Amino acid sequence: xxxxxxxxxxxxxxxxxxxxxxxxxxxxxPICRIIGxxxxxxxxxxxxxxxSLWLSMFGDQKYMHLDMLVVQExxxxxxxxxKILKPLLAECCEKNALCTLETQTLSNLxxxxxxxxxxxxxxxxxxxxxxxxxxxxxxSVTE
Numbered sequence: 724x725x726x727x728x729x730x731x732x733x734x735x736x737x738x739x740x741x742x743x744x745x746x747x748x749x750x751x752x753p754i755c756r757i758i759g760x761x762x763x764x765x766x767x768x769x770x771x772x773x774x775s776l777w778l779s780m781f782g783d784q785k786y787m788h789l790d791m792l793v794v795q796e797x798x799x800x801x802x803x804x805x806k807i808l809k810p811l812l813a814e815c816c817e818k819n820a821l822c823t824l825e826t827q828t829l830s831n832l833x834x835x836x837x838x839x840x841x842x843x844x845x846x847x848x849x850x851x852x853x854x855x856x857x858x859x860x861x862x863s864v865t866e
Contacts, residue, residue, distance in 0.1 A: 784821060786823050792807060812860060812862075815860065
């Protein structure tokens with residue numbers, strides 16, 4: 724989860740952002756047991772080609788960004804997405820902040836739309852057939 728309360732473009736904000744990315748990658752290393760090192764590296768390469776520059780469209784509006792939500796196939800349909808999204812969206816409502824996310828899986832769109840996320844931009848990923856679906860949840864729309 725990334726918060727918007729950072730001064731973008733400064734050396735300190737870039738270092739802090741890279742530190743958060745590094746920590747997120749370290750936390751994800753155990754998944755190598757499931758998808759293998761090659762799959763993990765392929766995922767990192769895809770991540771690297773993606774861009775969150777679209778978030779600048781929200782200007783100074785406060786947001787929380789959900790990154791890398793994955794539920795293993797055998798656990799799908801058991802409410803794990805709800806256990807993550809409901810408290811997150813409640814916090815967004817409490818703080819009057821947007822919630823943003825990206826997915827490259829078209830079949831995920833209805834799941835997020837169920838939680839009132841709307842697609843605000845679609846970005847083709849370079850050197851790939853994948854598209855990045857940029858989504859946002861606005862507490863003011865659901866109130």
